[in-house]
Amino acid sequence: MKFFSGPPDIRKVFNCQITKSFFKQDASGPKGLFALPFLNWFGIDPEFNHWEIQWSLPEYAWIGPLVAVLVLVSVWFFWTSLSRIGSLNKRLVLMTIRAMALMLMLALLLHPQLELKKSRELKNSVAVLLDNSKSLSIKSAETGGTRISQVQKALQENTAFFEQVKEKFQLDTYFVSDHVQSVELQEGNPSYKAEAERTNFTKVLREVQKRYEGKSLKGVLLFSDGADLGQPDEGISVELLETLTHFEVPIHTFQAGSNEGFKDLGIESLQKGDFGFVHQPVRIKVSLIAHAMGSKQISLILKEGDTVLVSKILKISPDKTRYPVELEFTPHKTGKRLYSLSVPLFAGEAIDVNNSKDFQINVIRDRIRVLHLSGRPSWDSRFLREVLIKNPKVDLLSFFILRTLSDDVAAPTAELSLIPFPSNLLFSEYLSSFDLVIFQNFQFAPFIDKKYLLNIKEFVQNGGAFIMVGGELSFQGGGYKNTPVEDLLPVRFESASKSLLEDEFHPALNKRYKYHPILQLEKDSKTNKSAWTTLPPLNGMNLGLIPESNAHVLATFPKQGEPTLYPLLVAGQKGIGRTLLVATDTLWNWNFRSVGKGGSGRYFQKLWKNIIAWVTRDPETHFIQIETDKEKYRVDDKPLVKYRIRREDYNPDPQKALKLVLASLTSKRILQTHKLVTDDRGEGSFRFRSLPEGFYTIRLEDQEPDSKLLREIGFGVFSDHFEFQKPLVNGSLLKKMASKTGGTYHLLGDNVNLDSIKIPNEAVFFESKSKTFALWDNWWSFGMIVFLLSADWWLRRRAGLS
Amino acid sequence: MNETFNPITWLTRSRWCLFGAVFLVASLWVPTVAWSMGEYSRMIIPQIRYKGGNYKPRPHAIESLLGQTAKRTSVEVKREARDMDLSDPDLFLYPFIYLAGDSAFPPFPDADLKILRNYLNYGGLLLIDDNSAKANSEFDDSVRKLVGNLFPNIPMQRISKEHSLFRSFYLIHQIGGRANIKPYLDGITIKGRTVLIYSSNDLGGAWSRSKLGHWNYDILAGGRFQRKMAVRLGINIVMYALTLDYKKDMVHLPIILERLRRSNLR
Structure with missing residues (x-):
């Protein structure tokens, strides 16, 4: 830990500090050697209170002995060369001058520098860390008081100790959990409550370390129960260990609470996916903990609202603490489903909040099962199949009629890969297991018995989806006139005499349905319009199709000179199912041909994605959309609800008066009602204030007298009970934290005396300013050498030497 | 005369002939019902024309193949030869193209390579056929x-015997042509599609036939x-061009595997 900051040492390795001397003085003014007026003469700030001379020593070890030898040789030479001078005094004077000159020259070779520094003494700090996580609210079986009350008591009883510390040190107090919050240490601090949602000592210590960079922290006092869920059960995590190793300041730990007599039965953890599929089993993994619960049988109950989904009996024994359990249930409705898992609450339990756990699963529909029948392999069927098989939401079963009865394959069946078409199975037993049936250029005879066409009609009326894609074997060409399939489709068939058209054309979109989900190739309406114009032309279409009055005619071919618009893309509803027809087998032009024109097959894929979503009644294609901005909320969140109202032709419903009703899912009580109006785009939003923990429903109703329900969604507000997953006190962790940092461990009991805590308090200085002067690179030093050598010469002359 | 109408006696030979003539004329007059919408929906396999070398040593190959395809399968074809440059703007109307030759040809220009790369990456299939019958x-x-x-980063590799190509219509165990140079096909597969x-x-x-139905070239080895x-x-x-890996769908596998097993036993 680095407590001092100053200018970085720019000298090389071979630099050496000869002198280091402090003139202790406070920041008020200089009282030392340099508080002399001559500093001002050199333009130096007289505030400097510390000086230092630095030398540049050569890095080679042999330089020192060599210099020593040179000095000795020089001295011997000086002495012998002066031996002719009779006067001892003169010899001594000359010898002194020469020695001074030699020393000065040697000194200059070492490049001496004077560094002036300004330093001030720091007051050492002590940090008191008070754990305020929720686990501190757990009651101790011995005392009956909570863990936090033990800490408060200890602080109260040791007020004198803290006063003493305050006199000598900078005393800082913090609430710590998974973050650090600076507070005032005062008796009965009302803000000290066990309310933080989790403990993370690694994060806390790193934050403390950061706060005291450049300061002198001498000790840390940590009051906690040690319940950090990030730590392994018996040990210490690598991250915390590493943090403690680099902490360099003793941490004195004070354990609040104990595990003596601790009694609890609870749900320690629950593992589940955020998503589940409707009608498919959802599996959840639960871990129960039981401390001092004796031997008994308990029931684990999973509920949705008031309905019990799963109930499991579990045998608890005194020799086992953890009980892993797996539960499985099958949701039958889509949307955000809210579930509650609970175990019974027994008398004397330390915690009650972990006896039940609420959770939410977004139940979505299973993959869309598509039965795709193609009357003959073609480019249109190939590119459609490619789109279907690449769609991750689709489970595809496709059949191509690869040969007809008139084809001569010139091989026995054993040499063919062809399989018999299982029409009986598909259209009687398995039909209901599909979500969508596609007939693409497919003539039902002789592959499907006509009686099965009625099954397809019933399939759609009961909610299935049906698409017929054009070609010569579709509509009238496939013999569907006067069959249940004709009833299904949103068109009537004319006579078959003019069934096909081979013109090249660009389809025209029906402006009335410009907001229809099928036609949305792009999100933005302007870009969408332009996207349709970039598509290559189609090359032909089925004729003789007359749309029904309630059909959504989305696209047509307005043939020049003819009054009729030939329907190309028509959507409709039969019973609760949806149907659609595409009156061409050249839609693949919008894929591969588009690539040739410099585009891509993106719009072809998007169009089919939209078609599948619409016919299978994907929630995204609903006329009324309501959604919350988050999957689930915390208690301090403010849930935002967005809604969008469309008419039956998908045009926005502006200025629509609505009622938004918030109700509790469990009590069914209406909590709030708000009157709202849609904007010009038929949209709007509403933000609720923070809501307490629980499950809620939001109902969107119209403001008619009978308040017709338009749409309802649910959401949950969850309080984090993370802290109670492992409610036991972790004294061993506190002991390890103390021992790793050189601190001491203490158990908070009836009488806690902190006087035994010893905190070092040596003086430290903080260097705030420095300035360096070269002592060799100036006229003074060189002038002195010249002067000494001149004096030597003059004296020798006077003594009669040359 | 009060005779009852008897259709058997009424249909004399002369009347049969008259009806036959009327039906023939009528059938010529009645406009033929389009068999699919535009020719692009039918299978056409353009042959790629390139500079240098001999781009069409087997002039009837594709027509013959399409003829056999029409005869044996439900695929609708347009049985005609169509030669096309890679730079032809209509190239992307035909997702399956054929490139053949029997002699060396110079490298394609970069512009053509770019078109072909785009063509193959976005859904097209290229069949290359060495007509030289030489290793x-x-x-x-x-x-x-x-x-x-x-494809500088994708090496051409031997196509596995398990590939859909060998079970898209017929179950194929032996690979050859007019010659038997390599008992396998090479290919390039990108994102699961060859x-x-x-x-x-x-x-x-091996495919080429004359208009009278005679084979144009003798088979060199296997008869x-x-x-x-x-x-x-x-x-x-x-079939692979039109259905891709359709035959690998789970519903087909048990039957196909059983047939393959029996075939191997034989």
Whole structure:
């Protein structure tokens, strides 16, 4: 830990500090050697209170002995060369001058520098860390008081100790959990409550370390129960260990609470996916903990609202603490489903909040099962199949009629890969297991018995989806006139005499349905319009199709000179199912041909994605959309609800008066009602204030007298009970934290005396300013050498030497 | 005269002849019902025209293959030869193209390579056929250079016997053409779809028939059986272009695997 900051040492390795001397003085003014007026003469700030001379020593070890030898040789030479001078005094004077000159020259070779520094003494700090996580609210079986009350008591009883510390040190107090919050240490601090949602000592210590960079922290006092869920059960995590190793300041730990007599039965953890599929089993993994619960049988109950989904009996024994359990249930409705898992609450339990756990699963529909029948392999069927098989939401079963009865394959069946078409199975037993049936250029005879066409009609009326894609074997060409399939489709068939058209054309979109989900190739309406114009032309279409009055005619071919618009893309509803027809087998032009024109097959894929979503009644294609901005909320969140109202032709419903009703899912009580109006785009939003923990429903109703329900969604507000997953006190962790940092461990009991805590308090200085002067690179030093050598010469002359 | 109408006696030979003539004329007059919408919905396999070399040594190969395809399968074809440059703006109307030759040809220009790369990456299929019937031919050398330039990072590899190509219509165990140079096909597969198939065995030579139905070229090694297999392979390639890995769907697997097992036992 680095407590001092100053200018970085720019000298090389071979630099050496000869002198280091402090003139202790406070920041008020200089009282030392340099508080002399001559500093001002050199333009130096007289505030400097510390000086230092630095030398540049050569890095080679042999330089020192060599210099020593040179000095000795020089001295011997000086002495012998002066031996002719009779006067001892003169010899001594000359010898002194020469020695001074030699020393000065040697000194200059070492490049001496004077560094002036300004330093001030720091007051050492002590940090008191008070754990305020929720686990501190757990009651101790011995005392009956909570863990936090033990800490408060200890602080109260040791007020004198803290006063003493305050006199000598900078005393800082913090609430710590998974973050650090600076507070005032005062008796009965009302803000000290066990309310933080989790403990993370690694994060806390790193934050403390950061706060005291450049300061002198001498000790840390940590009051906690040690319940950090990030730590392994018996040990210490690598991250915390590493943090403690680099902490360099003793941490004195004070354990609040104990595990003596601790009694609890609870749900320690629950593992589940955020998503589940409707009608498919959802599996959840639960871990129960039981401390001092004796031997008994308990029931684990999973509920949705008031309905019990799963109930499991579990045998608890005194020799086992953890009980892993797996539960499985099958949701039958889509949307955000809210579930509650609970175990019974027994008398004397330390915690009650972990006896039940609420959770939410977004139940979505299973993959869309598509039965795709193609009357003959073609480019249109190939590119459609490619789109279907690449769609991750689709489970595809496709059949191509690869040969007809008139084809001569010139091989026995054993040499063919062809399989018999299982029409009986598909259209009687398995039909209901599909979500969508596609007939693409497919003539039902002789592959499907006509009686099965009625099954397809019933399939759609009961909610299935049906698409017929054009070609010569579709509509009238496939013999569907006067069959249940004709009833299904949103068109009537004319006579078959003019069934096909081979013109090249660009389809025209029906402006009335410009907001229809099928036609949305792009999100933005302007870009969408332009996207349709970039598509290559189609090359032909089925004729003789007359749309029904309630059909959504989305696209047509307005043939020049003819009054009729030939329907190309028509959507409709039969019973609760949806149907659609595409009156061409050249839609693949919008894929591969588009690539040739410099585009891509993106719009072809998007169009089919939209078609599948619409016919299978994907929630995204609903006329009324309501959604919350988050999957689930915390208690301090403010849930935002967005809604969008469309008419039956998908045009926005502006200025629509609505009622938004918030109700509790469990009590069914209406909590709030708000009157709202849609904007010009038929949209709007509403933000609720923070809501307490629980499950809620939001109902969107119209403001008619009978308040017709338009749409309802649910959401949950969850309080984090993370802290109670492992409610036991972790004294061993506190002991390890103390021992790793050189601190001491203490158990908070009836009488806690902190006087035994010893905190070092040596003086430290903080260097705030420095300035360096070269002592060799100036006229003074060189002038002195010249002067000494001149004096030597003059004296020798006077003594009669040359 | 009060006679009852008897259709058997009424249909005399002369009346039959008269009806026959009327039906024939009528059938000529009645406009033929379009069999599909525009020719692009039917299977047409353009042959790629390139500079240098001999781009069409088997002029009737594709017509013959399409004829067999129409006869044996439900696929609607347009039985005509269509030669096309890669730079032809109509190239993308035909997702399956054929490139053949029997001699060396110069590297394709970069612009053509770019078009072909785009074509194959976004859904097209290219069948390359070495009609030279020689191992390590000059054409083979040119093709490998072409493919190297086309997909520098994807090496051409032997197509596995488990590939859908060999079960898209017929169950194929033996691979050959007019010649039997390599008992396998090479190819390039991108994102699970084989975009390029290369045969060294002169498939076109085995397919080619004259308008009178005679085979144009003799089979070099395996005789009639080899030609039969080459035609079947051609039809499977057409089916693969149109259905891709359809035959690998789970519903087909048990039956196909059982047939393969029995075939192996034989």
